[in-house]
Amino acid sequence: MSWAMEIETPTYTDLVVIGAGPAGLMAACWAARYHVNVRILDDKPERVLTGHADGLTCRTLEIFDSFGIAHEVCSEASVDVQMRYWRPNGVGGLERFQSLISQKPGVSRFQQCLLSQGRIEELLERVCAEGGVLVERNMETLELGPIEEDESCKYPIEVKIRRKVNPGTPSEQEPAVDANDSIDDHGIKVIRCKYLIGADGAHSWTRRQLGIAATGASTDECWGVIDLVPLTNFPDIRQSCVISSLHGNIHVVPRERQLVRLYIQLESATPGERLDRSKITAEMLISTTKKILHPYTFEYASIDWFTVYQVGQRIADKFSAAERVFLVGDAVHTHSPKIGQGMNVSLQDAYNLSWKICSVIKGILKSSSLASYETERRPVAEELIDVDRETVSFYCSRGAIDRGGLQEFRNKHYRFLSGVAVDYSGSEMISPKHVSLPRFDDEPSTEACESLVEERFSHICLGQRLPSYRVVKHANAEPTSVGSLLSSNGRWKLLIFTGDLRVEAQAVRFNNVSKAISATSCSIRQRSALDMGCQASVDIFAIMACPRDSVPLLSLPEIYHPWNESTGWEYDTVYTDEPDVYGVCEDAYGRYGIDRTRGCLVLCRPDQHVAYCGELEHTAGLELFCSRIFMETRSECD
Amino acid sequence: MSWAMEIETPTYTDLVVIGAGPAGLMAACWAARYHVNVRILDDKPERVLTGHADGLTCRTLEIFDSFGIAHEVCSEASVDVQMRYWRPNGVGGLERFQSLISQKPGVSRFQQCLLSQGRIEELLERVCAEGGVLVERNMETLELGPIEEDESCKYPIEVKIRRKVNPGTPSEQEPAVDANDSIDDHGIKVIRCKYLIGADGAHSWTRRQLGIAATGASTDECWGVIDLVPLTNFPDIRQSCVISSLHGNIHVVPRERQLVRLYIQLESATPGERLDRSKITAEMLISTTKKILHPYTFEYASIDWFTVYQVGQRIADKFSAAERVFLVGDAVHTHSPKIGQGMNVSLQDAYNLSWKICSVIKGILKSSSLASYETERRPVAEELIDVDRETVSFYCSRGAIDRGGLQEFRNKHYRFLSGVAVDYSGSEMISPKHVSLPRFDDEPSTEACESLVEERFSHICLGQRLPSYRVVKHANAEPTSVGSLLSSNGRWKLLIFTGDLRVEAQAVRFNNVSKAISATSCSIRQRSALDMGCQASVDIFAIMACPRDSVPLLSLPEIYHPWNESTGWEYDTVYTDEPDVYGVCEDAYGRYGIDRTRGCLVLCRPDQHVAYCGELEHTAGLELFCSRIFMETRSECD
Ligand SMILES: Cc1cc2nc3c(=O)[nH]c(=O)nc-3n(C[C@H](O)[C@H](O)[C@H](O)COP(=O)(O)OP(=O)(O)OC[C@H]3O[C@@H](n4cnc5c(N)ncnc54)[C@H](O)[C@@H]3O)c2cc1C
Ligand SMILES: Cc1cc2nc3c(=O)[nH]c(=O)nc-3n(C[C@H](O)[C@H](O)[C@H](O)COP(=O)(O)OP(=O)(O)OC[C@H]3O[C@@H](n4cnc5c(N)ncnc54)[C@H](O)[C@@H]3O)c2cc1C
Incomplete structure (x- = not known):
């Protein structure tokens, strides 16, 4: 390009979203609906294809419905109507001791269900595309400049990015959203924007650029997650259930295409030490599963995906900088995937934030309304962390689960986990x-x-x-x-x-x-x-x-x-x-x-x-x- | 092509479907599901884009559900839950005198609704494409050879076709299904097949090639059909209703995108004579509508489509030839579009026939099962014609409609019109x-x-x-x-x-x-x-x-x-x-x-x-x- 030497010829846009996971895509969906100028960038070549999150609460489905995609999600998803609980039967076997409905009747017109994160991202991407918003992949983020404090500056945020030199191969044709961007000798582009949303996951680059810390701790509980086609005579393998055996715990979550997800409690690592994930293999997860499920037989036909994590809960000290740069989703709170809230809460963060930013950009709302993002979402993140901590320790305390305790525990958190009871009263965006x-x-x-x-x-x-x-x-x-x-x-x-x-x-x-x-x-x-x-x-x-x-x-x-x-x-x-x-x-x-x-x-x-x-x-x-x-x-x- | 001179190098296929309207597409959907070798040809460059049929009975929706497309149809369609009736009020105006539910509760888990024929064809085409079956458009049918009677002949049907020389422009890329076909100097291809379905509409080329007559008669009732965006203070303009005024009758049928369809009774043509459609303009339909709706005001914002027809009912003398060539849909029965059955019954003909042909081709069923097509579907066609004739004369006899008569008339035909009461007992394909x-x-x-x-x-x-x-x-x-x-x-x-x-x-x-x-x-x-x-x-x-x-x-x-x-x-x-x-x-x-x-x-x-x-x-x-x-x-x- 002839002006390649002119470093610092920025491209201007209203909003930049870093990260095209569930949270980033939801932020972009709003931008598409408001016809706001937006760039959404992701450093990976493709969206998630296997594994990751899958649980969808009824509130998330209500939100999907408001974007016109709930009927598709519901027709493809695995249903989740009943949760069953198993424990040792005292004579070396297992017994089912309780069945609870997954979602109380009347809570919502949608029924919580399970669909892979990849498919959800695909549908959200379609909503974006229908509004002309296309995801730019293989984009490396290099630097987030200091936010200009001058009130008269219309585009106070500067971010430097570069298309990756040796990108992975994307499965679809990449859109030429960036055809008009200027680049310097090193392929670096400068984008200036009014607002920026960091939706770049647990290791958020945006959060680190802002110098915002995430406070919390790791526990020494280790869990493996594996998606496979099981071959077993365990009777509840096709429905949500929790098995608390003497050899550890398993959560069973049925998925699409005959797949079943297992959350498997692994032997604790050395206290205080981070788990060396690389040492844990799928075969180790299978052999633990066999022990826990004994005397039921367990084999598998194929493995689709697996991962291992050490449970930890962290929350960012601040949710935004200068009410110009905002963090959403895993970038602002991380926790165990056990309670199936990761994708839901992340989506809902962005659902809460992005319409406000778009409304301010469009001149509909005063910019003071943006303070309400943290007022409204921090309590949700905090409750999420609390519930997660309680849940993990509840299920990890072997033998603690009994009929009464279980019911009580579920009743206590039910409203929060359904997603429909989230309450923003007290916010400046709600009438007192x-x-x-x-x-x-x-x-x-x-x-x-x-x-x-x-x-x-x-x-x-x-x-x-x-x-x-x-x-x-x-x-x-x-x-x-x-x-x-x-x-x-x-x-x-x-x-x-x-x-x-x-x-x-x-x-x-x-x-x-x-x-x-x-x-x-x-x-x-x-x-x-x-x-x-x-x-x-x-x-x-x-x-x-x-x-x-x-x-x-x-x-x-x-x-x-x-x-x-x-x-x-x-x-x-x-x-x-x-x-x-x-x-x-x-x-x-x-x-x-x-x-x-x-x-x-x-x-x-x-x-x-x-x-x-x-x-x-x-x-x-x-x-x-x-x-x-x-x-x-x-x-x-x- | 080097072998262009070798005339009569036929392409072999199991099944040929002539016509890609609702009936032809449904026939091809089955072929896709059975993985049967099929060619589906249409002489038009594109599928229907505006107008035509729109009413979907609950039985048709059950069938759509069995192919996985009902949830999409239902989410896009206009609902049809209630039918209202208007008559002169005796003082120069109109009065609503009855409201009847469109579909009795409990009849089906689907609710009858309205969606344009073009969209239905698009969805059926997608079902075909998912099974690898693509429609070949711009295909002229030239000759259907005599069916070989020799039992040992595996492909007893020969059809000559040619890609049109000056085809209309298709809106989508055409598939190269015919890339391997041989053609002669004149671009003519010869296709030999085991079975052929004529789904080529009211003026069926297949029927004429077989020399099968369609018996029946035209009446001298003329109706206009117009899809428009109305501007009117008539209260029931967004729901199904029948207005019987002193100046004629109108059926109102709401459609997608603020459109409303009006079926308008026109002054009878000279008895016995065919109506000269070319003389009737949209403006004439509008001015008749104004008269009928008076004292309500009536204007329109835009007209999407209109047509005029003279009511006639015909039924083919035979439904097949040698149990090798079959006729379905409008090719075998025509009637007025008033009772909203055209697309439904046509689809259902093909739904009845095509799985049998595919099963015979696949060696599952004996070929004797094909006789059941006419046994099962002729009575439906005959009842359709009867109901249509009765309905047209019922609504055309001005002033005949009153509260009791209406209810009685609807009760009489309700079971048939819902589509779920069709009964094939007595057929050789049903146990006695x-x-x-x-x-x-x-x-x-x-x-x-x-x-x-x-x-x-x-x-x-x-x-x-x-x-x-x-x-x-x-x-x-x-x-x-x-x-x-x-x-x-x-x-x-x-x-x-x-x-x-x-x-x-x-x-x-x-x-x-x-x-x-x-x-x-x-x-x-x-x-x-x-x-x-x-x-x-x-x-x-x-x-x-x-x-x-x-x-x-x-x-x-x-x-x-x-x-x-x-x-x-x-x-x-x-x-x-x-x-x-x-x-x-x-x-x-x-x-x-x-x-x-x-x-x-x-x-x-x-x-x-x-x-x-x-x-x-x-x-x-x-x-x-x-x-x-x-x-x-x-x-x-x-
Ligand atoms: C390996 C793994 C397994 C998981 N398993 C489960 C599970 O079993 N159950 C469950 O409920 N939840 C699970 N989760 C959590 C769940 O996926 C998240 O809670 C949810 O995806 C959060 O959405 P998000 O959009 O905030 O972040 P993410 O989904 O993490 O999306 C962040 C996006 O930002 C992109 N990105 C990151 N850094 C940059 C950068 N610098 N520049 C540009 N783009 C960037 C990433 O490529 C990614 O696409 C898992 C997550 C991971 C990573
Ligand atoms: C102008 C018009 C208006 C209508 N209006 C209404 C209405 O208002 N309400 C209602 O309920 N019904 C209406 N109908 C009837 C309804 O559309 C039909 O009942 C229904 O479409 C029948 O489906 P089919 O597949 O049997 O035939 P069609 O839908 O007629 O399909 C026949 C197909 O065969 C193709 N074809 C024809 N000849 C050949 C050939 N020689 N070679 C290859 N292809 C060929 C045609 O291009 C067409 O695509 C209308 C029909 C028409 C034609």
């Missing part, structure tokens, strides 16, 4: 409780509490993700999950639970709230499709508690069915909670804890967490909340 | 009733009859497709629909409903049937994975009526969990009907009408239709049925 005191924040009735389905988190809780129940689409009677309205399109969602509009007083209240929201000065209206068309940053939905025929859709104020020249009126915005023709409605009002006459209003963030809820009259509080976090509309960015 | 008289062929109890869910066809009926209920997979407690076991992999399915194996007498009966089936002389065993591995032509499943833990999977005879060196034991073959952890079991035994103690055995064909059912002792009858239709095992073909 005292602004609105909706009646449905009361404890649910005793009756409801006793029912398995009526978990406490089925109600609307500020800071938690909105649970999903089925309602009926006004326009065509289609059964629709409320969760499916909360797609990850980058927009906030204002749900107006209208109550029963046949009640005259309620119709008046509804008209008032509609007028308030329709006022040209209202910040919701200014961000809705009514004023912004497809540039909208808030979607508005109405969910009625009266039969669809009692109120024609087009008789509602236009804010609920905005007009578009090429597609006509919007019909996908109005729903009713009525027993429909198939009885598929689930009494959404009742389950959310909303009074069927009075209704309420709920504002969800782009990541489905409830930011605000209140009575229909509480639009002033809503306006106040919006003014704190949103930029003025039509503000110029760039 | 007197061979086995299982108790569950009795009328269901009155109680069951009165419940909406317990339709008569929920029981096991010889000749009908097996309905599907959820059971639990023994190996991992996974909720599983029995329907999902009946995948279109080309194999017959023997379901052993074992009954309750905790009852000793029943355990004895089960052991006896297992022994009979496991005997090396048993024709089921000879065709199962136990003897044939992946060459098997019968899959065996056990469905128990006792808890999974009462009988370990590997304690069942090996015929239920055959061993494979590379994948170990088969774990996906044993199920139980017990209330599982989530309560998802649906009392399959009860709904099928099977005694929970005694069980029964059921043989389904590769197309899911019940060919045989009987008491566990009735293996002799099963053997007799098999000997009538199956070739001797390991017979050489080719």
